[in-house]
Amino acid sequence: MAITRPKAKNAEAFIAAAPDAEPKPRGVRKGNKQQISLTIAPGLLMKVDELAAEIGQSRAAVINLAIHRAVEHGLSIDGLRKQGS
Template identity: 45%
Template sequence: MAIHKKTKVAETKEAAVAAFVTGAPDGQSVAVETVAPYEKGLPKGNKRQISITIAPELLRKVDERADAMGTGRSAFISMALYKALKE
């Protein structure tokens, strides 16, 4: 009978989490000196809070899609804007 080392599940999970987070649109680190400060909106950590006006039916569709993806409205809108600006 061969003796095998146990796999390090914690390290594997941590690597998977790190890969997932850095794969997100806003997950990449940006050097501070390469980006000029942007003062619009209210500071919330390393992001800015803004206010938008949106049609009720569009908001309903956004909320439904965000729920289906298991994410929040803000994250869904951020991902949609990222994809639109990337094209």
């Protein structure tokens, strides 16, 4: 078995590994969208699926619509209201 030298990191990889480097985007890009992982309570997921079937949309479309409305039009949680941007 021959002894081999480890591959040297190039300068870009070295800089990217620095603690103050710009963080890498998480998730997978799909076209102009970013895929994320989401955990949701089974009961709430069932309601989302029912709503999606009712309006003829996919689960992802209903979740996207809800997020869009919360961000653009504000969000009310237990009487507290946060206006969208």
